[in-house]
Amino acid sequence: MNIGAAAKQAELPTKTIRYYEEIGLIRPAARGANGYRDYSNEDLHILRFVQRARGLGFGVRDCRELLSLYRDRNRASADVKALAEQRIAAVERKIEELQSLRETLCHLVERCTGDDRPECPILSDLAAESQ
Amino acid sequence: MNIGAAAKQAELPTKTIRYYEEIGLIRPAARGANGYRDYSNEDLHILRFVQRARGLGFGVRDCRELLSLYRDRNRASADVKALAEQRIAAVERKIEELQSLRETLCHLVERCTGDDRPECPILSDLAAESQ
DNA sequence: CTTGACCTTCCGGCGACTGGAAGCCTCATA
DNA sequence: TATGAGGCTTCCAGTCGCCGGAAGGTCAAG
Numbered sequence: 001m002n003i004g005a006a007a008k009q010a011e012l013p014t015k016t017i018r019y020y021e022e023i024g025l026i027r028p029a030a031r032g033a034n035g036y037r038d039y040s041n042e043d044l045h046i047l048r049f050v051q052r053a054r055g056l057g058f059g060v061r062d063c064r065e066l067l068s069l070y071r072d073r074n075r076a077s078a079d080v081k082a083l084a085e086q087r088i089a090a091v092e093r094k095i096e097e098l099q100s101l102r103e104t105l106c107h108l109v110e111r112c113t114g115d116d117r118p119e120c121p122i123l124s125d126l127a128a129e130s131q
Numbered sequence: 132m133n134i135g136a137a138a139k140q141a142e143l144p145t146k147t148i149r150y151y152e153e154i155g156l157i158r159p160a161a162r163g164a165n166g167y168r169d170y171s172n173e174d175l176h177i178l179r180f181v182q183r184a185r186g187l188g189f190g191v192r193d194c195r196e197l198l199s200l201y202r203d204r205n206r207a208s209a210d211v212k213a214l215a216e217q218r219i220a221a222v223e224r225k226i227e228e229l230q231s232l233r234e235t236l237c238h239l240v241e242r243c244t245g246d247d248r249p250e251c252p253i254l255s256d257l258a259a260e261s262q
Numbered sequence: 263c264t265t266g267a268c269c270t271t272c273c274g275g276c277g278a279c280t281g282g283a284a285g286c287c288t289c290a291t292a
Numbered sequence: 293t294a295t296g297a298g299g300c301t302t303c304c305a306g307t308c309g310c311c312g313g314a315a316g317g318t319c320a321a322g
Binding site: 045048049052053056057066069070072073074075076077078080081082084085087088091092094095098099101102104105106108109112113114115116117118119120122123125126127128 | 176179180183184187188197200201203204205206207208209211212213215216218219222223225226229230232233235236237239240243244245246247248249250251253254256257258259
């Protein structure tokens with residue numbers, strides 16, 4: 001299976017697949033007589049695996065870990081769970097950060113009349129001497 | 132005032148200040164006889180302004196807009212408000228995305244026993260044929 | 263006069279791709 | 293058999309918002 005077809009199956013751009021190969025996230029694909037990459041069903045599993053892991057917000061480094069656990073028949077599921085829990089914690093931190101940002105922005109927006117006059121508490125606050 | 136002192140006042144790394152100058156976000160600082168950048172109080176306001184806008188999640192492009200509004204005495208506060216509201220919308224979209232991510236991850240984690248056995252629904256789901 | 267903390271510029275790298283150029287390969291159609 | 297479209301290959305550059313480091317000039321204190 002050529003890279004284009006594999007890309008469709010895995011819902012990944014061909015560019016991204018080649019990139020993953022380049023950085024060693026996935027193993028180099030087999031090559032046909034014409035030099036084209038040739039993907040097996042096993043390869044497709046791996047590609048989909050990575051696509052989904054990335055979709056869940058795991059970084060490429062995490063994906064390496066996950067893939068090596070995936071391939072390790074002697075893995076402990078606890079290790080996988082730990083990675084996922086770290087991910088959850090990071091997501092939760094990010095959510096809180098964004099919620100606090102949202103709060104601040106909303107307060108600023110509420111105080112701005114939003115008309116054709118130049119006075120604007122948003123700009124004033126940004127430019128203020130302190131805080 | 133040298134760049135180091137300005138950096139402390141504005142709570143920005145010196146590298147970042149030079150970078151902002153390089154990309155034309157802020158105007159080139161005046162130079163002393165020794166070639167050192169020299170920052171005025173007005174410059175400090177601008178630096179703090181940018182620091183806070185970035186802290187609120189505005190991109191550099193938005194900061195350009197905000198700075199040009201800040202300098203424009205004929206601005207309409209509506210324009211500033213619109214920028215802030217766009218930012219809020221973007222933040223809210225991101226929050227929802229992350230919350231949905233969190234949900235998915237939590238479901239996966241709940242189903243994983245997290246012991247020393249290799250069976251793991253997280254890995255199974257990532258590798259699954261579809262969905 | 264030396265030391266160490268500044269300052270200057272320039273270059274390269276980060277993460278995770280994405281776009282584009284230049285050049286093969288393949289396949290369907292005229 | 294020629295042609296054209298599309299797919300494949302590699303490599304280089306750019307994205308965003310910086311950060312680290314090297315090589316060298318400047319300055320204030322001891």
